[in-house]
Amino acid sequence: MRLPVYPRSLASRTLLTLLLGLAAVQAAGLTIHAFDRIELQRFAALRDLGMRTMSIYRSVVATSPGERSAALHEMDLGPNVSVALSDGPPMAPEATPAPYSGQIRVNMGLVPLRPVNRPRDVEIRGTPWSDAITVAFKFPDVGWLVLRVVQPRPRPWHSPTFLLAFVLMTAAAAALSFWAVRRLTGPVVLLAEAAERLGRDVNAPPLPERGPEEVVRAAVAFNTMAARIRRFVQDRTFLLTAIGHDLRTPITRLKLRAEFIDDDEQRQKFMADLDELDAMVSATLVFGRDTADTEPAVPFDLVALLRTVLDDAADARPDAADRLSFAGPARLTVQGRLLALKRVFANLVGNAVKYGAAARVALGVEGALAIVTIEDDGPGLPPDELERVFEPFYRVEDSRNRETGGTGLGLPIARNILRAHGGDVVLGNRQGGGARATVTLPA
Numbered sequence: 001m002r003l004p005v006y007p008r009s010l011a012s013r014t015l016l017t018l019l020l021g022l023a024a025v026q027a028a029g030l031t032i033h034a035f036d037r038i039e040l041q042r043f044a045a046l047r048d049l050g051m052r053t054m055s056i057y058r059s060v061v062a063t064s065p066g067e068r069s070a071a072l073h074e075m076d077l078g079p080n081v082s083v084a085l086s087d088g089p090p091m092a093p094e095a096t097p098a099p100y101s102g103q104i105r106v107n108m109g110l111v112p113l114r115p116v117n118r119p120r121d122v123e124i125r126g127t128p129w130s131d132a133i134t135v136a137f138k139f140p141d142v143g144w145l146v147l148r149v150v151q152p153r154p155r156p157w158h159s160p161t162f163l164l165a166f167v168l169m170t171a172a173a174a175a176l177s178f179w180a181v182r183r184l185t186g187p188v189v190l191l192a193e194a195a196e197r198l199g200r201d202v203n204a205p206p207l208p209e210r211g212p213e214e215v216v217r218a219a220v221a222f223n224t225m226a227a228r229i230r231r232f233v234q235d236r237t238f239l240l241t242a243i244g245h246d247l248r249t250p251i252t253r254l255k256l257r258a259e260f261i262d263d264d265e266q267r268q269k270f271m272a273d274l275d276e277l278d279a280m281v282s283a284t285l286v287f288g289r290d291t292a293d294t295e296p297a298v299p300f301d302l303v304a305l306l307r308t309v310l311d312d313a314a315d316a317r318p319d320a321a322d323r324l325s326f327a328g329p330a331r332l333t334v335q336g337r338l339l340a341l342k343r344v345f346a347n348l349v350g351n352a353v354k355y356g357a358a359a360r361v362a363l364g365v366e367g368a369l370a371i372v373t374i375e376d377d378g379p380g381l382p383p384d385e386l387e388r389v390f391e392p393f394y395r396v397e398d399s400r401n402r403e404t405g406g407t408g409l410g411l412p413i414a415r416n417i418l419r420a421h422g423g424d425v426v427l428g429n430r431q432g433g434g435a436r437a438t439v440t441l442p443a
């Protein structure tokens with residue numbers, strides 16, 4: 001079953017459950033207390049009723065029948081009592097006996113009375129739960145004394161100290177629940193924040209390992225996991241750079257040997273292939289260095305960075321300078337590894353200029369994400385190549401010529417760096433032709 005307003009956070013859910021439980025316990029406690037008090041008050045009321053009526057009777061019975069009316073007039077009867085003298089039995093036969101009439105009779109016996117004055121008969125009537133009770137005494141000589149007593153209603157809550165104690169108890173229990181829930185859910189929030197940080201930066205500082213046992217265990221487990229991920233990434237990168245490094249020597253040796261090939265055309269082709277291989281190895285080493293980079297994450301202005309990248313691109317390709325543009329806010333501070341991100345945007349803007357002869361950069365903010373799009377006027381990419389170009393060394397066939405000669409590592413490096421920041425990059429085609437690279441980066 002779902003409540004219409006069921007809170008979303010663990011803390012408020014737990015708190016709500018605890019408070020509902022507390023309310024149920026309090027309600028049960030109050031009910032028990034109320035029944036108890038009603039019973040007690042009724043007991044006291046019946047005692048009072050028995051003794052008061054009997055006292056009035058005792059005062060009147062001693063006088064002679066003729067003087068009784070006058071005596072009653074002078075008497076202070078107390079509140080809620082009306083009195084009358086009657087000749088015959090005053091009760092209608094169908095009237096029901098008062099509840100607890102047995103108890104009333106017992107309490108009447110507590111008033112001392114000379115045996116001659118004892119009433120010949122006592123009738124008690126009242127409907128159950130009505131608050132008026134009629135008590136009639138038959139005088140030993142002649143006539144009846146009829147008393148009608150209005151009983152006070154039971155007041156189960158009528159105790160200021162009880163109410164104060166109740167409010168204080170409830171407030172204290174609620175405050176304690178609130179405190180306990182905050183304390184219990186605090187570490188969960190910390191853990192979520194740490195996982196979020198780790199997603200953006202593998203070298204994020206570890207969680208503090210202190211507090212209650214369970215929290216320490218979770219923190220230790222989390223830190224161990226983070227260390228393993230770091231080591232895994234490092235091992236891979238070392239492997240990559242080691243291979244790149246070791247390939248350099250044989251390539252150099254091959255180049256030397258190629259010099260001895262007599263056929264000029266064959267030699268040139270051989271050399272071109274070796275140059276390409278050399279470029280790939282160099283790019284691999286750069287890739288390794290980028291990934292292993294321990295450049296610290298710092299806050300910086302993304303707008304300034306994008307403008308610098310565009311200026312550099314304009315310097316490198318003066319012919320395309322008028323097709324480079326920037327649109328977006330005047331400044332936007334983000335947290336990240338500045339040099340690595342500069343490499344990302346230099347690569348994307350470089351691609352746009354190289355393959356699309358233009359680079360229109362736009363910056364926007366959506367929620368907690370900065371979104372940078374880089375659009376060009378080139379041929380775009382075949383749909384099935386849009387993801388493949390992110391594979392290392394993969395290049396679309398058309399661009400495999402000398403003029404644009406790259407190694408095909410620009411996009412994988414860019415994606416690698418962005419994902420390490422908790423962001424990403426995707427390529428797409430524009431409606432009117434041309435490619436669009438979309439970068440997301442936590443702002």
Ligand SMILES: Nc1ncnc2c1ncn2[C@@H]1O[C@H](COP(=O)(O)OP(=O)(O)OP(=O)(O)O)[C@@H](O)[C@H]1O
Binds near residue numbers: 378
């Ligand atoms: N804006 C673009 N328009 C058309 N094709 C593109 C665009 N950007 C990238 N590509 C294609 O994706 C391939 C891979 O790009 P990537 O940046 O990874 O490598 P590169 O530019 O060839 O070499 P490098 O960046 O390592 O010097 C490119 O060779 C090109 O074919």
Ligand SMILES: [Mg+2]
Binds near residue numbers: 347410
């Ligand atoms: Mg490139």
